[in-house]
Amino acid sequence: MTLEGCYLGVDGGGTKTEALIADAWGHVLGRGLAGPSNPYFVAGRAALRAIDAAIRAARTQAGQPSIIRAALCVPGLRRHYDIDTLARELGLGVEGLVVEGDDRSSFYGALGGEHGAVVLAGTGSFAMGVNRAGEQVSVGGWGPILGDEGSGYWIGLHALRAVIRAHEGRGPATLLTSLVMAHYALSDIAELRARVYGERESQRGISALVPLVLQAAEAGDASAARIIADAGEALAALGITVVRQLGMDSADYDLVLAGGVSRLGRWVSEPFRAAVRAVCSAINMRGPRLSPAGGAVMLALRAGGVAWTSKVLGNLVEASIG
Amino acid sequence: MTLEGCYLGVDGGGTKTEALIADAWGHVLGRGLAGPSNPYFVAGRAALRAIDAAIRAARTQAGQPSIIRAALCVPGLRRHYDIDTLARELGLGVEGLVVEGDDRSSFYGALGGEHGAVVLAGTGSFAMGVNRAGEQVSVGGWGPILGDEGSGYWIGLHALRAVIRAHEGRGPATLLTSLVMAHYALSDIAELRARVYGERESQRGISALVPLVLQAAEAGDASAARIIADAGEALAALGITVVRQLGMDSADYDLVLAGGVSRLGRWVSEPFRAAVRAVCSAINMRGPRLSPAGGAVMLALRAGGVAWTSKVLGNLVEASIG
Numbered sequence: 001m002t003l004e005g006c007y008l009g010v011d012g013g014g015t016k017t018e019a020l021i022a023d024a025w026g027h028v029l030g031r032g033l034a035g036p037s038n039p040y041f042v043a044g045r046a047a048l049r050a051i052d053a054a055i056r057a058a059r060t061q062a063g064q065p066s067i068i069r070a071a072l073c074v075p076g077l078r079r080h081y082d083i084d085t086l087a088r089e090l091g092l093g094v095e096g097l098v099v100e101g102d103d104r105s106s107f108y109g110a111l112g113g114e115h116g117a118v119v120l121a122g123t124g125s126f127a128m129g130v131n132r133a134g135e136q137v138s139v140g141g142w143g144p145i146l147g148d149e150g151s152g153y154w155i156g157l158h159a160l161r162a163v164i165r166a167h168e169g170r171g172p173a174t175l176l177t178s179l180v181m182a183h184y185a186l187s188d189i190a191e192l193r194a195r196v197y198g199e200r201e202s203q204r205g206i207s208a209l210v211p212l213v214l215q216a217a218e219a220g221d222a223s224a225a226r227i228i229a230d231a232g233e234a235l236a237a238l239g240i241t242v243v244r245q246l247g248m249d250s251a252d253y254d255l256v257l258a259g260g261v262s263r264l265g266r267w268v269s270e271p272f273r274a275a276v277r278a279v280c281s282a283i284n285m286r287g288p289r290l291s292p293a294g295g296a297v298m299l300a301l302r303a304g305g306v307a308w309t310s311k312v313l314g315n316l317v318e319a320s321i322g
Numbered sequence: 323m324t325l326e327g328c329y330l331g332v333d334g335g336g337t338k339t340e341a342l343i344a345d346a347w348g349h350v351l352g353r354g355l356a357g358p359s360n361p362y363f364v365a366g367r368a369a370l371r372a373i374d375a376a377i378r379a380a381r382t383q384a385g386q387p388s389i390i391r392a393a394l395c396v397p398g399l400r401r402h403y404d405i406d407t408l409a410r411e412l413g414l415g416v417e418g419l420v421v422e423g424d425d426r427s428s429f430y431g432a433l434g435g436e437h438g439a440v441v442l443a444g445t446g447s448f449a450m451g452v453n454r455a456g457e458q459v460s461v462g463g464w465g466p467i468l469g470d471e472g473s474g475y476w477i478g479l480h481a482l483r484a485v486i487r488a489h490e491g492r493g494p495a496t497l498l499t500s501l502v503m504a505h506y507a508l509s510d511i512a513e514l515r516a517r518v519y520g521e522r523e524s525q526r527g528i529s530a531l532v533p534l535v536l537q538a539a540e541a542g543d544a545s546a547a548r549i550i551a552d553a554g555e556a557l558a559a560l561g562i563t564v565v566r567q568l569g570m571d572s573a574d575y576d577l578v579l580a581g582g583v584s585r586l587g588r589w590v591s592e593p594f595r596a597a598v599r600a601v602c603s604a605i606n607m608r609g610p611r612l613s614p615a616g617g618a619v620m621l622a623l624r625a626g627g628v629a630w631t632s633k634v635l636g637n638l639v640e641a642s643i644g
Contacts, residue, residue, distance in 0.1 A: 139490040146482055146518055160468055168461040170563045196468055241492045 005068030009296025012037030012074035028319030032057025071299035073105030109295025110258035121261035125151035127238035150234035152207035236275035327390025331618025334359030334396035348634035350641030354379025393621035395427030431617025443583035449560035472556035474529035558597035
């Protein structure tokens, strides 16, 4: 009577929310985008509204299929809402609903598979791995004060510190100075202090400086290039720890650098690869295979008993990134 | 009719408040101590009450002399109270009242004179200098996120990061682990996260770890020794910048490392001195001459037209530190 059911994956965070609907073969039928849905960042019911909007858009594009399994991968969702509320508000069946953090969708999306290691560097940073014995290790992710080495926040902060050192004659002049001043629309570097300490979302505000650091590096600025390279090496240290602890240094395993920072291209990937290769001789380094929303669909498929065959994943890869 | 007037100096901060009363020859007649008076840290009228208590104790010890000049050196006092309120509440004459930040009392106290450079490392860090041409430079002091390199906060933070890295197998085992766990009364390192991010006064709470880092260094822990040495080098970088910008690299000038971090002894002073000496061949490095409260008395004396002769300063040194 009904068509065969479909699988819904939602990945949400502090910037945007993406929903993907696929069939059991991994063919993507619909996609929807909406604003931020991290309930730690958006007030009241805005998180639910964003998730709902993304799902509705994907459902419309997919022709309103029935959803038999759904995976919601949004940080903190479990802490803010119980599963009955989520199912009711989003029009999803409670039985088929999986709720996870966005670390899971990012991990499986980046690997496009079950085993291997992922270094995730967005606003924060951490590394996670699973080997074929089923052992799991996760390191980093200690937040902006204690950790998050090599993250977008970390890169932005080091850019600000380079601007200050240049201003005080404690470090070389840098293109970052004019870029940062223009970004904040400041005329006096002393005002940086008020901006950084006054801003409520200083963690995300500082991460927003990452594109300026890339711009400066591409224009030949040595300070900017050094900051990104240091980030690559710090991220490599996270990945190396996971790879070693799980005994994964072989060509059978992938190590993937994913997240917004990975989009800094060779500026970050070359120092990352060099630092990993210096101690891990055999692991296969590559970029992410699927988007985090693709990873969320993978979780929905698995919840429905659909195996992650290369055929299914190949279809998902094609539509979710390509 | 009245006895010749006396000079009152008050140095206050987030930890304690000290008042010193001296005569025009620098003989200290009374001293008073009280709790914290930094109005950014203590609520309501507690700052004024602490300053008042310290002054009353010093006045009592000195035999209730008349105060003809007073210098109140407490961060943020000018922002929180107007000078009439301060004079009225503290029973001081408005005309003879000087209100400054504690950076001034610390600077003049550390130098015990007018010219030279001081690196101040307490909870935060900065360096300041004045040369004989009257030029003044100050660097650092950008707060816990943007700066404060080598400060107590910085040392405590690096200790926490070393504990995390050891815990995750990203760094060597360290004695700091057991010391930090005992300090916070934690059984699980994962709880550090909640402690550090949850604590309101995390800046001061983290600075409070400095004695543990010293304890670990003295027990032979390499991580702890390295953290303190790195702090010494970071503080040297601040001092070097000031010395160079003011052209003060000669034996005629002093460079003083002062503040709570300087009490880490050779662990911090040896790397500090080595790093300074590597680029500044002639400047005279030494410890602080007077306490910050002594520096506050110096400011009161100057406001009263009393010259900082070696006789006057010698008397102050004897009583304020000796």
